[in-house]
Amino acid sequence: MALYTDPTAGFSILYPVGWVYEAEAGVAFFAKSEEALEAVDPSEVLLLVVFVGAPEDVEVEFGAMVTAQDLLDNVLEDLRGEEGAEIGEIEAWTFGETPGLGVEIGWIEEDIQFRGYLIVAVDDEVAGVVIGMCPDADWDAAWPVFRAMFQSLELFAPEVPEPVERGPIQPGEMVEGTLPLGGVDIWYFEAEEGRYVNIRMDAVDPGTLDAYLELYDEDGAIVAENDDGGDDTNALIADFPVTTSGTSYIHALTYSGEGDYTLSLEISEEPSTGGVIEYGQTVEGTLAEGAEHGWFFEGAEGDVVTIAMNALGEGLDCYLELYGPDGTALTDDDDSGERLNALIEYYELPADGTYRVIARSGILGGAGPYEFRLEQTEMVVEGILTYGDIVTTTLEPDTRHHWLFEGEEGDVVTISMTAVMDTYLELFAPDGVRVATDDDSGGDTNAEISAFALPLSGTYRIIARGYGDEDVGEYELALIGP
Incomplete structure (x- = not known):
């Protein structure tokens, strides 16, 4: 068995030699093959998923809890709605010094009978949900492997590095930094109202660092974030509109991994992608892999709008995000249009001002040309x-x-x-x-x-x-x- 440790999430576990794993934002996946890991698909081979972190982070995903029983009840509530749900006898476990519970479960998905074992654990400093799963026919062979992994699991208080204040970054400048696992570097810049900001974060070695960006305003409120908007797993906040003159703060952090990175800042008077659109207009754009376009329009409180993004060709899964004049995320859509097209329909605007729409690819990714349409409509x-x-x-x-x-x-x-x-x-x-x-x-x-x-x-x-x-x-x- 090989040892995997994530100090920022707060756990360690042994896994079989020859297995592969991938970790991202508090979740780690362990699988018997790269194919199953990429698809997160237990229908062919064994798959074990670990979600561990501070209790408040686990609550965001699974609901409020004080004890392991509370957390187990939250997880099982969703399972009970699945076809063919089966729940076995609850057993007590301990992971390091963290008390937990375990239970054998089963369900049917796409006509496949699955079997799994669910672990939950909670204390004052760490909480977690772990599940090992596979097709029911493979369970007798899988259970000894999963049991050995569960017995090796230890939970401990997450060790989160303190953010590092790196200083100012100027428009047109590129700076460098190094992030440990779970680290955060903070940079700041000045920008005037009406300008558009582009921030790019590139890993020197994308194989060891998945870059992530967050942008905060002068009051400390997050106004934009991005994971893979740049090339590969690099991050890009594109054409973010500055609504109030002042200081903004960039948080350069890791979605997963650690390593060296570069950070660049551009500020312009006009958006570099997308652009301004008015009611009744239809425009076209072309998305590169992982990129996003920003479209802006003026709206009034009470306006009812329909926004459509349609792929012109094959291979692009369309996705839309709508932000209000104050930067608040209002709504989003993946596939409400035909096929993989995105559609925000009959949305009533809450205030006067400039609205921003992000047009990007959805969960299936892709690239290519698309049509973007904005209409003022009447909601019945x-x-x-x-x-x-x-x-x-x-x-x-x-x-x-x-x-x-x-x-x-x-x-x-x-x-x-x-x-x-x-x-x-x-x-x-x-x-x-x-x-x-x-x-x-x-x-x-x-x-x-x-x-x-x-x-x-x-x-x-x-x-x-x-x-x-x-x-x-x-x-x-x-x-x-x-």
Whole structure:
């Protein structure tokens, strides 16, 4: 067995000699082959996934918890909605000095019966979720391997290096630095309102360092971030608009790995990619692999917009992100258009000002030409709901239904959409930010946003739609409140 240690996440584990691994942002994947590791696919070979970090980081992914039982309940809640879910007897484990629990589980996915063993652990300084999985037919051979890995697992307090203040960086300048595992270098620059900022971070050896960038404003609020917008796994924040003159701070950090890097800054009066677009316009662009384009438009509070990004050819998975005048991320979309095209439809703008749309590739990546369209549209409201309402209506082809309801901050609501078709729900807060989505949590292919605490008081909007263009027909929508 070989030893793997991640001091910044807070764990060590032994894994079989000949296996391969990949670590990124608190998650480590161990697999029997490179093919399974690249696909994160346990359907062919053994796969073990480790998610370990400070308790507050684990809570972001898995929900609030105080004990290992709380964390286990959170993880199993999602599993119980899976087809063919099986949950065995819960067993006590200890990982170093961290108490934990383990349980054998099973489920069916794409007609394949899977078997796995789930580990959770929690103490004051570290928490984690670990799962070993494979096809059910391979479980008898896999379990001794997974058990040996679990028995070797030790959790400890994450050792996060202190950020290093590196100093100023000037437009047109390239600086150099070295990052340890989990390290952060902080650089700063001055920029005037109305300018556009391009920041590039390149690893000297991309094989050892996956670069990551964060940009903070003068008040310490994060306004932009990027992982792989540059070449390979390098980071690029492109055409970020400066909305207030002053000092901005660049955090150069590692998504995974460690090593040397270069950092460069450019400030211009016009965007270098994308550009300005107005209502009713359709423009074209060409995305390089891993790149992103910034498009800007002027909008007024209450404007309802539709933004579409369509690939012109094969090989590009389109993705859209919409940011408000203050830099707040409002909504995003991957495949709501036809095929792999992106579509943000009937979105009501929350304020007057300049909006930014990032056009980039989605999870499937790709590169090539695309068409970008911005329209001011009229949203037709299907109806106004109150808590306890259950309505039935029919979804026609190429339509989405918009439902409104009034809610108070702290109200816990459940929204369910039940039909023969595959349903999908989106929930938007009064400030226009999409706060929840769901596909199949209601069982089978029904959507359910369950026990969601409303973050603000005001008018909320529900989008009820089919998961795909072919999903049409009658559905029942229920809104349950406090």
